Amino acid sequence: MNALAPLAANLLTEDRGKLLFGFLDRIGQELDPTVTQHGDVQGKYEAVGGWVADAADPVFKTARIYPQGSFAIGTAIRPLHGQEFDVDLVCHFPRARFPLAPAMLKRTLGARLRENAIYAARLQEMLRCWRICYADKFHLDFTPSIRNPGCPHGGELVPDRKLVSWKASNPLGFKALFEKRSLLQPRFRTRLAKAADGMLTKRAEVAPFPALRTSKPILPRTVQLLKRHRDIHFESRDVSAAPISVILTTLVARSYEHCVTHRVFDTEFDLLVAIVEGMPAFIEQRDEMGRRIWWIENETTSEENFAEKWNTDTTRATAFFEWHGKLRADLAQLARIAGLDILQKSLSASFGEAPVTKVMKTATETVGTARSNGSLHVAPLIGLTSAAVGASPVRANTFFGSD
Known part of the structure; x- marks a missing residue:
């Protein structure tokens, strides 16, 4: 029995x-992601973050790169049937100012990623971000952002899907409130x-x-x-x-x-x-x-x-x-x-x-x-x-x- x-x-x-x-x-x-899966994601994130942070272009000198979404707040789950983890990252440019065109900032981030042969081979352009694919494991979605001067909570602006305007967002504030x-x-x-x-x-x-x-x-x-x-x-x-x-x-x-x-x-x-x-x-x-x-x-x-x-x-x-x-x-x-x-x-x-x-x-x-x-x-x-x-x-x- x-x-x-x-x-x-x-x-x-x-x-x-x-x-x-x-x-x-x-x-x-x-x-929960396994220890191995989490370590793999963390290693790839730290590597690409370091590559972007070391760019010679002055616009990257004050950039802040951080994870957002489920991995950031501890709610990631293993995908069904061998699908890929979706890992969301932000590259925040605090000195970039509105009304800078979102398409221009996105191109700047993409150009830096293409300078690395490893990332260039894995890179896919999405509507408002860049995706780095690690086949059958996970992908990193890298979204550029700038400061939102109209947000009293320290929010950011991210490209809209047509890359013609900015949309309000606040990944760090969302994470802080969730953890609270x-x-x-x-x-x-x-x-x-x-x-x-x-x-x-x-x-x-x-x-x-x-x-x-x-x-x-x-x-x-x-x-x-x-x-x-x-x-x-x-x-x-x-x-x-x-x-x-x-x-x-x-x-x-x-x-x-x-x-x-x-x-x-x-x-x-x-x-x-x-x-x-x-x-x-x-x-x-x-x-x-x-x-x-x-x-x-x-x-x-x-x-x-x-x-x-x-x-x-x-x-x-x-x-x-x-x-x-x-x-x-x-x-x-x-x-x-x-x-x-x-x-x-x-x-x-x-x-x-x-x-x-x-x-x-x-x-x-x-x-x-x-x-x-x-x-x-x-x-x-x-x-x-x-x-x-x-x-x-x-x-x-x-x-x-x-x-």
Whole structure:
């Protein structure tokens, strides 16, 4: 018998939430880039950044080169089916001044990259950036920017898609705000009570799985999980209509801040559900010249609308709300599932078979081994663990049944 199956059958509502989030967090860990992948990206970034920074052209002397997007804020996930990582970089020219033509600055950056035979061979010109391709691994998208004198938050201006004007942006401000929100601590109700004699109550002993000491805060982990759910959902649909990552990141971050500052939760899973439920509240509809438009604000600069494409392609808004409804339904289904086999199938359908299978296999082996050697314990506020420090032994066969 699967070592986790009897355990799952004895879950109280609170324990179920801890178990579910424990699995989800470990799935998120499997979505993280590997150490090798991260090191490869970092090495290539540092090399190309150094090459650009060493340019003889005076315009590069004060340039600032930095990563933006998912790698910068810790929400990158492994692409599906061997697709490439998308790594976004900025080359900021603080001394360049508006109304400098964006096409000219982009050409300047491209010319420097072409001076290196390695980058010249890998270079592709995109609409407003330069792409350096490392086949079947990842690509670096290098976007030029200048200072935005109209932004009170230190924002920047980047080329528009036609290279005829500048658009407001603020990658550094976005990163800082996201990290500030990540540090906000959710409040949870007391999970374990003590009996009069000071021993843990029986309710404490049924805690089913190590409550994860998450390797990253709940906010970036939630973004990762939702990005993978989106990728799975749109595999068999029009992928061009899928909500872009900056929209998911913004809505999750704003909903997370609202949830943790206004509510108290039983478990991390309950918090996750509340975050998802609250996301649409931060999508606006504004009047613009007699027309209703979708608006998802970049709070760190002025007049940047992450949902601008929703207003020229109505299928994007429809696709977002359809996906969001599916996500809500999938989370509700997870909360109702009793059987571990069904749980695994449901998680696989939502987040991919490979990471879920690996997580379930590891969890089963860990619990089975700990139980067989008598080292499975219940620790206050942690749950089942093979670490004996400050923990009470689990009585043999009380909650797990026989193998």
